[in-house]
Amino acid sequence: MYKILIVDDSEPVKEFLSFQLRQLDCEAAPAVGSTAISMAVKFIPDMVLLDIEITAVSVLDLIRELRSHDEFKNTPVIILSSRADKTTIMSAFTGGADDYILKPVNTGLLFSKIIGWQNLEMETNWTGITHNQGKALRLLKVIMDESFENLRKSAPLSAASVRNACELLYLTIEAEGAGAIVKAVAGYNTTLFLHSLLMCVYIMMFTRYKGYAKDDCIDMAMGGLLHDIGSVKVPNNILFKPGKFNISEYNDSGLHVKYGIEIMDKTPDLPQAVKNICRCHHERIDGSGFGGIKAEGICTEARIAAIVETYCAITAKTGDSDSKTAAEAIPTLMSFQNQLDPKLLEAFKEAAMNDFKSNLL
Ligand SMILES: [Fe+2]
Ligand SMILES: [Fe+2]
Incomplete structure (x- = not known):
């Protein structure tokens, strides 16, 4: 904490x-x-x-x-x-x-300053990575700051900028592997940017592991980066509330999906996968998610995002303890069989325990 x-x-x-x-x-x-x-x-x-x-x-x-x-x-x-x-x-x-x-x-200003300093603290951990890896992460940060600002002004996002940043991440991982990048960001699930970055990196790694084509991996990673963008319009006291929400807070928190989709509908050239991830990343197979959509109604892109999001939460650093390793996190992740896609869960487990083990964590 x-x-x-x-x-x-x-x-x-x-x-x-x-x-x-x-x-x-x-x-x-x-x-x-x-x-x-x-x-x-x-x-x-x-x-x-x-x-x-x-x-x-x-x-x-x-x-x-x-x-x-x-x-x-x-x-x-x-x-x-x-x-x-x-x-x-x-x-x-x-x-x-x-x-x-x-x-x-002004509480909002104070919160954004604290979040900024927390982000900066994490960025000091980017020293163990190569020049190109640092460049990719910093570009993602710049693009996210721009996207947050656009959302505040209800202005369309720049799909091309987000794609360029995700493509640079893809090319860097292709050339230099992902181990150092994942090590630099793993467990940092505290602020909206850090959470979005984690989602982006893990979704890209998982889809590459699954053999998705380059452009599809990039589309999916864009979805990871932007899935919670609507949170910028959710009040900070709800967005960052520790512990469980009451009913009204739960509903307010779900508004980030609506706000995200609203801005995405105004954004030209945004891949469908990005909208799918934003719209359904809180839906669960058993219908227990925000919108109550059940199995058949949830697209594959959102099922992947839901698994990765759960993995991010399980592996998050807490207090002074380090991020959990894949081996420590997988048993907990697998206990969500009713809520997450069982086949994709198995695939994610395999990826995390094999490729993730040697290449990611
Ligand atoms: Fe999220
Ligand atoms: Fe979300």
Whole structure:
């Protein structure tokens, strides 16, 4: 779980932020200026939210002291402040802060900043991969950022850009294998981008393993990348809610499929497989999915996406524990026989235990 230290003199602000951060599945610890360092040493946060107006100690001294500890040299420090003047903002950045948010805190903005920093943290793990592999992953990131932005503006996606990024991934895997790429992204299922990237990579690997033609693999990978794109319009407190949804939240969460399809219908030249995956990736063979569609009504593309999505959830890193290996994850995956296509499940098991073993994980 992502850990965030909140340093603020105001109890109501700390309570409000702690509550909001729990919606994002983050663990929050409160502190005031005088207890911030001792709390940081005990709690070891992944990020610090620091109110610029704390009284017991100067913010710049506090950042300096924090940075003097090796484990906090690169910990993102986000300043919360009601001061919008350039001098204050610049002195915060030159004093070692990484980001700046104006009070009263806009929760959506705070969430997107945290998600951005989480993505960045994962990207630092892209150092073990080759130049071309890094280029492919970064292009996917750029294209997804563009797609998220398009969706926010209800503008059509660029099918050609998404295809180019997926084709570069295909060519890179063809030339250099997928082991390093999968190692770099495996288990990172926390943010919308990271989840979409995982889906894209695993779907591409599985369809290649199944012997799909290059263009079909790319179509399927595009579907993996875009399957949850409509989530951009779902409120963050629902999108990132840990644990189970109540009925109304469940229905709201299902809206991401509707929003995704709406934008895809406006997008020219998008392969049918992409729409199929978006429309039906939450449907289950026994009819227990969002739309209650049963076996015969669910296309193969969406059945594959449902298996890969379940695999992503099972292998996700949790807390401080590493991503599960294929061997550890497969027994749990196979227990979903009633919900996932049994034949494809067997094929996925074979792929994960053989090809995935030597080439992917
Ligand atoms: Fe998903
Ligand atoms: Fe989804």
